[in-house]
Amino acid sequence: xxxxxxxxxxxxxxxxxAKALRGFEDCTxxxxxxxxxxxxxxxxxGIVDRAESDPVKALAEGDVVYLCLHxxxxxxxxxxxxxxxxxxxxxxxxxxxxxxxxxxxxxxPETVSFCGGHPMAGTEFSGIQHALKxxxxxxxxxxxxxxxxAPEHLExxxxxxxxxxxxxxxxxxxxxxxxxxxxxxxxxxxxxVAVCDDPSLFQYQGFEGDSFRGCTRVAALDVSLWTxxxxxxxxxxxxxxxxxxxxxxxxRQTIQSGDLTALSGKLAFSSARKRQxxxxxxxxxxxxxxx
Amino acid sequence: xxxxxxxxxxxxxxxxxAKALRGFEDCTxxxxxxxxxxxxxxxxxGIVDRAESDPVKALAEGDVVYLCLHxxxxxxxxxxxxxxxxxxxxxxxxxxxxxxxxxxxxxxPETVSFCGGHPMAGTEFSGIQHALKxxxxxxxxxxxxxxxxAPEHLExxxxxxxxxxxxxxxxxxxxxxxxxxxxxxxxxxxxxVAVCDDPSLFQYQGFEGDSFRGCTRVAALDVSLWTxxxxxxxxxxxxxxxxxxxxxxxxRQTIQSGDLTALSGKLAFSSARKRQxxxxxxxxxxxxxxx
Numbered sequence: 001x002x003x004x005x006x007x008x009x010x011x012x013x014x015x016x017x018a019k020a021l022r023g024f025e026d027c028t029x030x031x032x033x034x035x036x037x038x039x040x041x042x043x044x045x046g047i048v049d050r051a052e053s054d055p056v057k058a059l060a061e062g063d064v065v066y067l068c069l070h071x072x073x074x075x076x077x078x079x080x081x082x083x084x085x086x087x088x089x090x091x092x093x094x095x096x097x098x099x100x101x102x103x104x105x106x107x108x109p110e111t112v113s114f115c116g117g118h119p120m121a122g123t124e125f126s127g128i129q130h131a132l133k134x135x136x137x138x139x140x141x142x143x144x145x146x147x148x149x150a151p152e153h154l155e156x157x158x159x160x161x162x163x164x165x166x167x168x169x170x171x172x173x174x175x176x177x178x179x180x181x182x183x184x185x186x187x188x189x190x191x192x193v194a195v196c197d198d199p200s201l202f203q204y205q206g207f208e209g210d211s212f213r214g215c216t217r218v219a220a221l222d223v224s225l226w227t228x229x230x231x232x233x234x235x236x237x238x239x240x241x242x243x244x245x246x247x248x249x250x251x252r253q254t255i256q257s258g259d260l261t262a263l264s265g266k267l268a269f270s271s272a273r274k275r276q277x278x279x280x281x282x283x284x285x286x287x288x289x290x291x
Numbered sequence: 292x293x294x295x296x297x298x299x300x301x302x303x304x305x306x307x308x309a310k311a312l313r314g315f316e317d318c319t320x321x322x323x324x325x326x327x328x329x330x331x332x333x334x335x336x337g338i339v340d341r342a343e344s345d346p347v348k349a350l351a352e353g354d355v356v357y358l359c360l361h362x363x364x365x366x367x368x369x370x371x372x373x374x375x376x377x378x379x380x381x382x383x384x385x386x387x388x389x390x391x392x393x394x395x396x397x398x399x400p401e402t403v404s405f406c407g408g409h410p411m412a413g414t415e416f417s418g419i420q421h422a423l424k425x426x427x428x429x430x431x432x433x434x435x436x437x438x439x440x441a442p443e444h445l446e447x448x449x450x451x452x453x454x455x456x457x458x459x460x461x462x463x464x465x466x467x468x469x470x471x472x473x474x475x476x477x478x479x480x481x482x483x484v485a486v487c488d489d490p491s492l493f494q495y496q497g498f499e500g501d502s503f504r505g506c507t508r509v510a511a512l513d514v515s516l517w518t519x520x521x522x523x524x525x526x527x528x529x530x531x532x533x534x535x536x537x538x539x540x541x542x543r544q545t546i547q548s549g550d551l552t553a554l555s556g557k558l559a560f561s562s563a564r565k566r567q568x569x570x571x572x573x574x575x576x577x578x579x580x581x582x
Contacts, residue, residue, distance in 0.1 A: 120498065120499070120500040121500065122500070139500065140497055140498060140499070140500070142498065168497065170497045170498070177498075180491075180494070180495050180498045181498065183489060183491070183495060184495050184498045184499050184500065184502075184503045185498075185500055185502055185503065187486070188486075188502035188503055188505075188506045189502060190539065190542050190543075190546075191482055191486075191506060191539070192502070192506075192565070193542065193557075193558060193561035193562065193565070194535060194538035194539045194541075194542055194561075195478070195479075195482075195535065195538070196561045196562075196564045196565045196568065197538045197541075197560070197561050197564070198474060198531075198534055198535070198538070199534075200471075200474070201564055201568060202564075202567070202568065202571070203471070204471050204474060204475050205568065205571045205572065205575070206431055206459065206461045206575065207411065207431060207433065207461065207468075207471045207472065207475045207476075208411070208431070208475050208568075208572060209411040209412065209413070209430065209431070209475065209476055211475075211476055211479035211480060211483070211508070211509045212475045212476065212479055213505075214479075214504075214505035214506060214508055214509070215479045215482060215483075215505060215506045216565060216568075217502075217505055218502045218505070219561060219562055219564075219565035220562050220565045220566045220569060221558065221562050223555055223558045223559045223562055224555070226558055227551055227554050227555040227558055230546050230554060231546065231549065231551055231554060234546050234547055234549065237543075237546055238543055238546060238547045240489075241539060241542070241543040241546075242543065243489055243490075244485060244486065244489070244539065245536055245539055245540060245543070247485035247486070247488045247489070248481060248482070248485045248532060248535065248536055248539075249536060250485075250488075251481050251484065251485055251532070252481075252528075252529055252532040252533065252536070255521050255522065255525050255528055255529060255532075256525055256529045258522065258525065260518055260522055263518050263521060263522060264514055264515070264518040266484075267484060267512065267514045267517055267518055268514045269488070270484035270485075270487045270488050270510060271484065271487075271510055271511050271512050271514055273487045273488070273492055273493075273510075274483070274484070274487045274507060274510035274511045275511045276493070277487065277492060277493065277496065277499075277507075278511060280493070280496045281496065281499060284496070284497065
C-alpha cells in the first residue's frame with residue numbers, strides 16, 4: 001500500500017489535484033473540507049478515496065499533505081494544527097504567494113517537512129464542480145524549498161508534479177517567486193479588472209474579439225482569494241504596475257505625437273520580444289492554464 | 292452562374308475570406324495579389340477559382356470586391372483604381388479602422404456602391420499560409436453603411452457574413468466603430484506590447500500561465516499593419532488609454548494603501564461587470580477570433 005495523501009480544501013485546485021493524483025504511486029487520497037456537500041460530491045464522483053470533515057483525524061494519517069485553502073486559510077491552518085501533523089509528514093501548499101506562506105510555515109514543528117509549491121494552473125471558476133483532471137497539463141510547477149524541506153519530500157513533489165502532467169518543475173526562492181508572479185499572473189488580473197472598469201463597457205457588447213476575451217477572461221475572479229493574493233504581495237505588485245503604467249503611457253504619447261517612425265520602432269521592439277518569449281516557451285513545452 | 296467576387300489582397304484575412312466564401316451563392320472567387328508566389332499558392336491550394344496579378348483586369352469582372360489590404364493600401368487602391376471598378380460593383384473592405392476608409396471611399400464614382408466592413412477576426416499571424424476557413428466562426432461582423440451603400444449591397448454582405456460563420460452582423464457609424472474598437476481591440480494590443488516591454492521579461496520564462504498567454508498573445512503583431520491602425524485612430528485610442536492608465540493607477544493605489552475592504556469592494560465591482568459581460572456575450576452566441 002502506498003502513502004496517504006491528505007488534500008485539505010477540495011476547491012477548484014484541491015479537487016483538480018485529487019483527480020489528477022489518482023493512481024500516483026499507489027497512494028490513497030483522503031479529502032478534507034468544511035463543507036459536507038463538497039465531501040459528498042467528492043466521494044460520489046470518485047474524486048477522493050475517502051472524505052473527512054475533521055482535519056485532526058485526517059492529519060493523523062497523512063504522509064503527504066497538500067494545503068489547498070486560500071492563502072490566509074493556509075497560514076491559519078498551519079498555526080492551528082501545528083501539533084496534529086503526523087511525525088515525518090511532508091506538507092506543501094498550492095497557493096500563489098509564497099513569502100507569507102513560508103513565514104506561516106515557521107509555526108510547524110521540526111518533526112515534519114515543509115515545501116512551498118505553486119502549480120501555475122487554474123481557471124476563472126471556483127469550486128470542486130469545476131475541477132479538471134487535466135488542469136495541470138503543460139503547466140509550470142514552482143517549488144520554493146528551504147531548510148524546512150526534506151530531500152525526499154522535494155523528490156516526491158517533483159514526481160507528483162510530473163504525474164499530474166506539468167511541463168516542468170521550477171525551483172526558486174519565495175522572494176523571487178513573489179516578484180515574478182506579481183508580473184506574470186497578478187498584473188494580468190489587475191489589467192483584466194481595470195479594463196472592465198471602463199465606463200462604457202456594456203456599450204461595447206457586439207464588438208469583442210479574441211484579444212478582448214483573452215485579456216479579460218480572468219476578470220471574473222474569486223474576490224476573496226485575489227484580495228488576499230494581491231494584498232500579501234502588495235510591494236512587488238505595486239512596482240510591476242508602476243512599470244506597466246509607464247510602458248502604456250509611453251505608447252500613448254508616441255501614438256498621440258503622430259510620429260509613425262517612432263511608433264513603428266516601438267512595435268517592432270515589443271513584438272520581437274514577444275516572439276522570442278514564444279520561442280522560449282515552445283522550447284520548454286509549457287502550455288498550462290493559470291487562474 | 293453566380294457573381295464574381297474579387298478579393299484584393301490574399302493575406303491572412305483575404306485568404307481566409309476566400310476559403311470561407313467557397314460555395315457562396317454559386318459565386319466565382321477571383322484573387323488579386325502583387326505576389327506571384329501568393330497567387331500560385333492560392334490556386335494550388337484551391338483557395339481561389341482564379342488568380343490575377345493585374346487589378347484592372349480583375350476589377351473589370353468584379354460584381355463584388357473585398358479590399359483586404361492594409362488600411363493605407365485600401366485608401367490608395369480606391370484612389371488609383373476609382374475608374375476601373377465595373378459599374379454596379381459592390382465594394383467593401385475588411386479593415387479595423389473605418390473613418391479613414393470611408394473618407395477614402397469618397398474618391399469612388401457614383402456608379403458603384405461602397406460599404407465599410409470589419410469582421411472581428413484574425414490571429415497574431417499574417418500571410419495566406421495562416422488563412423483559416425473557420426476564421427470568422429462565431430465572430431462579430433461590423434458594417435458601416437452610409438449614403439454610398441446600395442440596399443442590395445448591404446443585404447449581400449449580411450448574407451455573406453452569415454455564410455462565413457459570423458455570429459452576428461452589427462451596423463454602426465464609422466465614428467462609433469472607431470471609438471469602440473479603440474477600446475475592445477486596439478487597447479488590447481497596446482496592453483500586450485506594453486506588458487512585453489517589461490525590462491525583466493525574459494527572466495519570467497518558466498512562470499507564465501494562461502492569464503499571461505491570453506493577455507500577451509497578440510503582442511506578436513504585424514508591425515506595419517498596426518502602426519497604421521493605431522495612428523489612423525490616434526484620438527480615440529489615446530482617450531481609451533488614458534482611462535485605462537487611470538483605472539490601473541486606482542487599483543495600484545488601493546493595493547498599496549493596504550485597505551483590504553476597499554480592494555475587495557473594487558474587485559467585487561469589476562468582476563461582477565465581467566460576469567455580466569460574459570452573460571451578454573453568451574446570449575449573443577459570439578465566440579470568434581480577433582487579430
